Structures are given as structure tokens and as C-alpha cells.
Amino acid sequence: MLLIEKPTRPLKLFSLSSNKEIAEKIAQAAGLPLGKVSSRQFSDGEIMINIEESVRGADIFIIQSTNFPVNDHLWELLIMVDACKRASAHTVNVVIPYFGYARQDRIAASREPITAKLVANMLVKAGVDRVVTLDLHTVQVQGFFDIPVDNLFTIPLFAKRYVEAGLVGSDVVVVSPKNSGIKRARSLAEYLDAPIAIIDYSQDDAQREEGYIIGDVAGKKAILIDDILNTGKTFAEAAKIVEREGATEIYAVASHGHLTKGTAEILNAAPIKEIIVTDSVKTDQALPEKLKYISASDLIGEAIVRIHNREALSPLFSYQPDENKDDA
The missing domain is CATH 3.40.50.2020 (Rossmann fold)
Structure with a gap:
């Protein structure tokens, strides 16, 4: 496990509702606790986020896959990003182990959307500074973003x-x-x-x-x-x-x-x-x-620490997990 060396800003991890199990493992791999956040829905489906600790001046990493129900999880992520920006986080980074809508990356028939680009625009517009993801359906989706995208390989x-x-x-x-x-x-x-x-x-x-x-x-x-x-x-x-x-x-x-x-x-x-x-x-x-x-948690956890420490991610592309750790 890499240690965070002389951080200039605090690093905080938050998990939303799509996959708390991998978020807990990522936090353990990074050597950090998960931050306190609550998410609930009103009777009409509106999502409400409340960050229960200060994020001012911190590098924030939000862990959220966009699997089923994809639209709820995507919207929850966007709302959390907005909450962090309004609470004066220094950077807001999203960790999306599964990036939904990546299959819609081109116009394959007349009058089809490029929804992967739409999702990229939404994330950037919401204020995301960096995306960390795992095995994008097509690597060219990285080009839809005007911010850094780290696509880790399994x-x-x-x-x-x-x-x-x-x-x-x-x-x-x-x-x-x-x-x-x-x-x-x-x-x-x-x-x-x-x-x-x-x-x-x-x-x-x-x-x-x-x-x-x-x-x-x-x-x-x-x-x-x-x-x-x-x-x-x-x-x-x-x-x-x-x-x-x-x-x-x-x-x-x-x-x-x-x-x-x-x-x-x-x-x-x-x-x-x-x-x-x-x-x-x-x-x-x-x-x-x-x-x-x-489990991909060690890979993602090490990537988070390397990003925060401004270290290269290239060693992770031939990544070998700790032989002493059990599989999920």
C-alpha cells in the first residue's frame, strides 16, 4: 500500500449508493476512512444529498458506478459533485468503476444520439476535475472529456x-x-x-x-x-x-x-x-x-493515492495485486 507523503491538502473519499462494498475496499486500500454523506429520495424520486463533514480545501474522490438503475446513480453523482463544489472543495474527482452509457459512443444509425458524450458534458459542467474509471467500453470515450480521464485496465x-x-x-x-x-x-x-x-x-x-x-x-x-x-x-x-x-x-x-x-x-x-x-x-x-x-479495489485505491501524491499512474498498467490478499 502506498502511503500519502506530506499531503498539501487533505484527501477525502465518499461513497454513494451504487456499490458501497467496493467503496469500502477502495478506502481500505487507500488507507483512509470513507467520509460521512447521506443520500435520500423524496416521494416523487428527487434525490437529496447531505455531506456531513467539512470538505473545504480538500481533494475529494466520489466513488459511484453507474449501473442499474443507471439514471438514479448518475443523477446522484451529479448532485454530490455540485454539493462538493458549493462547499468549497479544492478538487472534485469521480471514481466510476463502471461507466454507463459508454456503449453509446457513436452514431450507428440515422438520428441516434452520442449519449457517452452527453454524460461527459454533464460531468464536466457539474464541476468534475478528473474521472477515474475501469475498462471503458471503448477507450476513445476519454476524448469526449476536456478534463483528465484515467482508464484503468483489468x-x-x-x-x-x-x-x-x-x-x-x-x-x-x-x-x-x-x-x-x-x-x-x-x-x-x-x-x-x-x-x-x-x-x-x-x-x-x-x-x-x-x-x-x-x-x-x-x-x-x-x-x-x-x-x-x-x-x-x-x-x-x-x-x-x-x-x-x-x-x-x-x-x-x-x-x-x-x-x-x-x-x-x-x-x-x-x-x-x-x-x-x-x-x-x-x-x-x-x-x-x-x-x-x-476485486479491483487495490488497483483503484492505489490510483487514488498516486493521483493525490502527483505520482505516475503508468506502473498500474502492469499492475499485480498483493498476493497475500484474498479475492472478493
């Missing part, structure tokens, strides 16, 4: 887990379940010294999608990788295709585990041995039997 966390399990070398193949995730698959494959494969789809005459693999998975242990685990259908379908093509074991890993209603049933029926996600998102849905969590 690939080293996953790689360490698989290296310790012996899933390395030519007997392993990292599989992107869609062609948009090739870069993510290649990044993990480099850590594991393994080849990659890609699942692509074409339509037959009956207008039924059929997946096929670019690459070789026969006789190999396959690791499916994606950034968001939502319904589970992408992993389940990819696992069937990889199994059909001769993979001996199938694993799956994703940065953010949303796990909507019905996801557990879909993944329990899929031929997947183990599924790993980070604790960036809290869900009240049933968990798949094969699901395991890896």
Missing part, C-alpha cells in the same frame, strides 16, 4: 489469476466472442503467451445467424473474454461454438458483471467451467454457480 488482474492456475502457453487460446473485442483478447493473450481466436457470424438463407471461428481452438483450453457480462447470451452462444470446434475446457472473463434477470440460468446451462468478473458492479440478481469475483 487485464493484468485476470492474467495473474490464469497464470497462477497454469492456463498459459500454446495449449490455451483466448477467444473474442465478437469481432469488436479483438484488441482485448490480444492483450490477455500476450500475458498468457497464448494464441487468439475470434468468433464471427454470418447469415444463411434462412436468416439464421451461425457462428464460426477464425483461429484454432481444437484440443485447447479456451478463455472467452468480453468487457460487459449482461444477459450471458454472448458467452453462452460462444461457449457452444467453441465446444463444437473441439475446445477441451472453456473459461470466461469479463470486466463488469451486470447479471440481469435470467443470466444465472443461461450461464448455468452453458459449457463453461469458470466465469470471472470484477466487483465494479453490484447486482441483486442470482449469481451463476460458476461465477467468481476478483
Whole structure:
């Protein structure tokens, strides 16, 4: 754990309501208590924030994912930012382990919005000085901001887990379940010294999608990788295709585990041995039997301390967690 050396200003962490569990772990990793703040809703849904301690002159870090219900959590975050600015905080930094709306980063069809840019504008206009996030859906979303954005990567966390399990070398193949995730698959494959494969789809005459693999998975242990685990259908379908093509074991890993209603049933029926996600998102849905969590709290906690101490974040991009700490 890094220590805060001769801080010129106090550093304070606050957690809002989306994921207090990871906020507590981040605070522990940073060696600081969580600040006192209360949030409540009026009967019509209006959100009221009350900061219960002084933030004057402090560097504030607000921890809030924008997972379901995304709009409530986003609006709660904006209101908290405004409260800190009006209370004379020196800087207001937001830690968003899961950045919602990042998938809406372009106009894919006529008359569509670019909602990721809208959210960026809202955060900047509210007075945010810096954004710290985890595995943005697309890294170019950083360019929507006119303030610093630190996009931390989870690939080293996953790689360490698989290296310790012996899933390395030519007997392993990292599989992107869609062609948009090739870069993510290649990044993990480099850590594991393994080849990659890609699942692509074409339509037959009956207008039924059929997946096929670019690459070789026969006789190999396959690791499916994606950034968001939502319904589970992408992993389940990819696992069937990889199994059909001769993979001996199938694993799956994703940065953010949303796990909507019905996801557990879909993944329990899929031929997947183990599924790993980070604790960036809290869900009240049933968990798949094969699901395991890896905490990103040490990574985020160290990033916060480094930012406050004006130290480089580059060492975190090959980050290795403390071997003595348990997973979430």
C-alpha cells in the first residue's frame, strides 16, 4: 500500500449508493476512512444529498458506478459533485468503476444520439476535475472529456489469476466472442503467451445467424473474454461454438458483471467451467454457480493515492495485486 507523503491538502473519499462494498475496499486500500454523506429520495424520486463533514480545501474522490438503475446513480453523482463544489472543495474527482452509457459512443444509425458524450458534458459542467474509471467500453470515450480521464485496465488482474492456475502457453487460446473485442483478447493473450481466436457470424438463407471461428481452438483450453457480462447470451452462444470446434475446457472473463434477470440460468446451462468478473458492479440478481469475483479495489485505491501524491499512474498498467490478499 502506498502511503500519502506530506499531503498539501487533505484527501477525502465518499461513497454513494451504487456499490458501497467496493467503496469500502477502495478506502481500505487507500488507507483512509470513507467520509460521512447521506443520500435520500423524496416521494416523487428527487434525490437529496447531505455531506456531513467539512470538505473545504480538500481533494475529494466520489466513488459511484453507474449501473442499474443507471439514471438514479448518475443523477446522484451529479448532485454530490455540485454539493462538493458549493462547499468549497479544492478538487472534485469521480471514481466510476463502471461507466454507463459508454456503449453509446457513436452514431450507428440515422438520428441516434452520442449519449457517452452527453454524460461527459454533464460531468464536466457539474464541476468534475478528473474521472477515474475501469475498462471503458471503448477507450476513445476519454476524448469526449476536456478534463483528465484515467482508464484503468483489468487485464493484468485476470492474467495473474490464469497464470497462477497454469492456463498459459500454446495449449490455451483466448477467444473474442465478437469481432469488436479483438484488441482485448490480444492483450490477455500476450500475458498468457497464448494464441487468439475470434468468433464471427454470418447469415444463411434462412436468416439464421451461425457462428464460426477464425483461429484454432481444437484440443485447447479456451478463455472467452468480453468487457460487459449482461444477459450471458454472448458467452453462452460462444461457449457452444467453441465446444463444437473441439475446445477441451472453456473459461470466461469479463470486466463488469451486470447479471440481469435470467443470466444465472443461461450461464448455468452453458459449457463453461469458470466465469470471472470484477466487483465494479453490484447486482441483486442470482449469481451463476460458476461465477467468481476478483476485486479491483487495490488497483483503484492505489490510483487514488498516486493521483493525490502527483505520482505516475503508468506502473498500474502492469499492475499485480498483493498476493497475500484474498479475492472478493
